Amino acid sequence: PPDRLATxxxxxxxxxxxxxxxxxxxxxxxxxxxRGVQAYLDSIQSASMYGMRKGILDFGPANTTALLFETLMDxxxxxxxxxxxxxxxxxxxxxxxxxxTILESPPNVLGLLDDMWFRYVSDFGIxxxxxxxxxxxxxxxxxxxxxxxxNGFIIRKSRTSRVWVV
Numbered sequence: 777p778p779d780r781l782a783t784x785x786x787x788x789x790x791x792x793x794x795x796x797x798x799x800x801x802x803x804x805x806x807x808x809x810x811r812g813v814q815a816y817l818d819s820i821q822s823a824s825m826y827g828m829r830k831g832i833l834d835f836g837p838a839n840t841t842a843l844l845f846e847t848l849m850d851x852x853x854x855x856x857x858x859x860x861x862x863x864x865x866x867x868x869x870x871x872x873x874x875x876x877t878i879l880e881s882p883p884n885v886l887g888l889l890d891d892m893w894f895r896y897v898s899d900f901g902i903x904x905x906x907x908x909x910x911x912x913x914x915x916x917x918x919x920x921x922x923x924x925x926x927n928g929f930i931i932r933k934s935r936t937s938r939v940w941v942v
Contacts, residue, residue, distance in 0.1 A: 821894035824856060825940060829868045829892075839874060842867035842941075862886075866942045871917035871934065878929070879941060883910035891936040898932040905930050915939055 781788040785806045788799045795803065835841050844865045849858035858864065869877050881887065885901035885908070897915075902908040914929035917937040924931055 822892055825890075825892045825894060825938075828855075828866070828940070829938065832866065832868055838868060838870040838938075839877070864942060866940070869915060869939045869941060870937060871915060871920075871939065872937045876914055876916045876920060876922070876924070879913045879915055881906065881910050881913060884908050888942055889913075889915070889932060889934070890940045890942075891934045892938045892940070893936065894940075895935060897934045897939060898930075 777790060777793050779790050781790070785802055788802065789796045790799065832841055832843055835843065842865055845863060848860050848863065849855065850860055855864075869879070871877055879889075879900065881900040881904065883901075886903055887900045888903070889897035889900065891897055898904065898913065900906070900913055901910075904913075905911075912929050914924065914931045916924065916931060916933045918933075918935055920933075
């Protein structure tokens, strides 16, 4: 192997095929930086959800407060991916407060449920299992061990106890 390698983190020097102490430190420093960047990228979804949840809770308590936007979104909206053709309503459900929670989907809406990591839980309304007819969803949090009804609900399980409803 060569004794010197030009890399994007600088020149790495080797002696008898092994890194010098300075090179080893440079590589470990780069690994620390990469792990920090990855931790940031892996958590930006939950940080965003936390911020949106906090904003809604500033208006009132969980499971009882929903925001209905009176105007269409534009490029100034502080949402990650809104479109400018939709009137939005949003809330957060906390399944730890009341346990399994019923969400009644009115007919002809387009909605989605995400957990606190922005992971998909379900669509409801036009894009949901009921295809816009309007039904009741039963939302269940992680680790729930109780009985669930066999009829009357579309059951969806979230991997977090808090669910974003939009």
